[in-house]
Amino acid sequence: MCIGRMKETTTDGTKRKETPRDILARFMAEQEMRKTPERFAILDVVMRMKGHHSADEILTMMPQDFPVSRGTIYSTLALLVECGLAYNHQTEGATLYECAFNKQPHHHYICTGCHKIWDLQDSAIEQTVSKVKTPRFKKLRCSTYIYGLCNVCQAKLARVKKKIEKQKEINMTREEKRFARINEELAKAAEWFKEN
Numbered sequence: 001m002c003i004g005r006m007k008e009t010t011t012d013g014t015k016r017k018e019t020p021r022d023i024l025a026r027f028m029a030e031q032e033m034r035k036t037p038e039r040f041a042i043l044d045v046v047m048r049m050k051g052h053h054s055a056d057e058i059l060t061m062m063p064q065d066f067p068v069s070r071g072t073i074y075s076t077l078a079l080l081v082e083c084g085l086a087y088n089h090q091t092e093g094a095t096l097y098e099c100a101f102n103k104q105p106h107h108h109y110i111c112t113g114c115h116k117i118w119d120l121q122d123s124a125i126e127q128t129v130s131k132v133k134t135p136r137f138k139k140l141r142c143s144t145y146i147y148g149l150c151n152v153c154q155a156k157l158a159r160v161k162k163k164i165e166k167q168k169e170i171n172m173t174r175e176e177k178r179f180a181r182i183n184e185e186l187a188k189a190a191e192w193f194k195e196n
């Protein structure tokens with residue numbers, strides 16, 4: 001990760017930290033890649049965006065006068081992850097990206113109902129992981145995803161449960177059936193979290 005090698009540069013005579021554009025340019029030079037304006041335009045969008053977004057969402061955020069192909073979006077996002085300027089997260093629905101520049105690694109919780117993802121900062125996770133033994137293996141970092149149901153989806157689930165109680169499963173939509181399966185999983189989770 002080139003972010004770890006972030007260094008002071010003195011190109012303009014004064015000491016300054018590398019900008020995201022400097023980091024990407026240096027990384028592409030090291031890899032002997034072409035420094036296309038499209039890649040820098042995608043970088044600018046990712047550096048400005050808040051939260052976690054799919055490649056398709058990022059495509060819609062591109063400036064109107066700067067059309068880029070889907071392939072370029074995917075390859076550039078992979079590049080940004082490789083040089084430490086973006087994080088990627090595999091949710092059940094999609095791969096989501098977020099800006100990693102000046103942002104500490106952190107944990108997440110994900111709703112399995114609507115696939116929304118939230119940041120989670122809890123030093124208890126690091127403390128627990130620091131105690132976990134990994135023989136002949138040096139820990140670098142850890143990233144935890146807690147899966148569950150957000151309050152909007154909990155309300156949806158309550159409606160599905162009513163249908164189940166009235167034995168109206170036959171009329172259930174595909175999404176409602178998915179929620180019925182999540183309900184079964186929730187029952188198991190209650191046992192699991194009690195046991196552990």
Ligand SMILES: [Zn+2]
Pocket residue numbers: 111112113114115116149150151152153
């Ligand atoms: Zn949800």
Ligand SMILES: [Zn+2]
Pocket residue numbers: 052098106107108118119
């Ligand atoms: Zn995040």
